[in-house]
Amino acid sequence: MDRLLDLLLVLTIRSDFRHSTRAPRWYRASSDPRLGAALQSLHDNAAHPWTVPELAAISGLSRAAFARAFREVLGQAPMQYLTEWRMTLARDHLRADDLSLAQIADAVGYGSPFAFAATFRRHHGEPPGSWRHRERKAAKA
Template sequence: MDVLQDHLVRARASGGVFARSTAEPPWGLHLPGTIPLTVHAVVQGRMWLWFDDPSEAIELAPGDVALVRGGQDHFAAHRPGAACVPHEVFQARHADDAPVHGASVFLCGAYTLSGDVGRGLLEALPPVLSLSAAADDPLHAVIALLSAELTAPAPGRQTVLDRLLDVLLVLAIRACFQNGDHAPRWYTAAADPRLGPALGALHADAAHPWTVPELAGISGLSRAAFARIFQLALGRSPMRYLTEWRMTLARDHLRTGDLTLAQIGARTGYASPYAFATAFRRHHGVPPGQWRRGSR
């Protein structure tokens, strides 16, 4: 089990909006903080990104990618501090701009990630993450394919865009976790050969009645050594981690309403609806049915 893949699948990450823009200076774009995750990729020219203070703007060159987490409005422009307008006004102003010398050509997309699993992934990212891809980096190839698909629409375009958006998001998050200080504990632990096998097994089958000795055996460690290393790496005991992961999955199922309480309990390792309701109440202070009504 690839633990990052498990998080991405459960977060149901999807790119709802994506556009290729060409803009001759002066230009500026104002994007709201209500977008959970925005991706910017520069094809030609330069782009500057900032939040409240233009003096802290980040410059993006051709081939660079930036992920911007929701929460704060952010601005993109040909220079820091330029006047910025909402997306609809920007599109109308620059609809006829051609990709001549001096113009900026960039891709802009908006992602949604669902539930607590998606929220956890977003919270692991910095407010803005910029990635400068080397010439042989797969990110370059994905950006080129996205740009080509948006330039010359063809049958099946949305399917192609959806798949490329998935690839772009995974590559960017993976690069963030591998190269930065923002990797969540579970990502680092999954790469540890002493913990990875057990963590992968736990994520592959959260409903299994796991025990510490069984997980330790999967990792080839003694019970005491496994429990100690797990606690140090993830900040909680194996059973506490398992319970929290089960509750995370349960909350996401409760939000979507796709399963009954009995089905949720069975999928998260509880032998009966009563056992599930008792565990959920102990963890959240309210029974699952009440929590579901409140979340809606």
């Protein structure tokens, strides 16, 4: 029964997004024939060391055409979007898992926990360990 309710919720949200001009950019981009496959690849494998030329090839576009279309539809450069997606996944891991920072770094595509921590700090203004502690403390309150 829970899975049925989850499915109904997802279908309702999708239906609303299809008919809404305020649907999130990533949702609109996922149905864009120029960007959908590349965006799906980013979402499916954030840890892969993606490059713009590789994503462009998935889309069947030149690097410049892909980068331009991506920025037009999503409002940011492909690598900026990838970093944001990786940070979203990292926050999910930090909230829900007891993975080490090295394991999270590996899972979201950073070569070292130091590179991951530096990017996380730049995006969130604090190190991932501090962020995890604060979030877990807030969840218990």
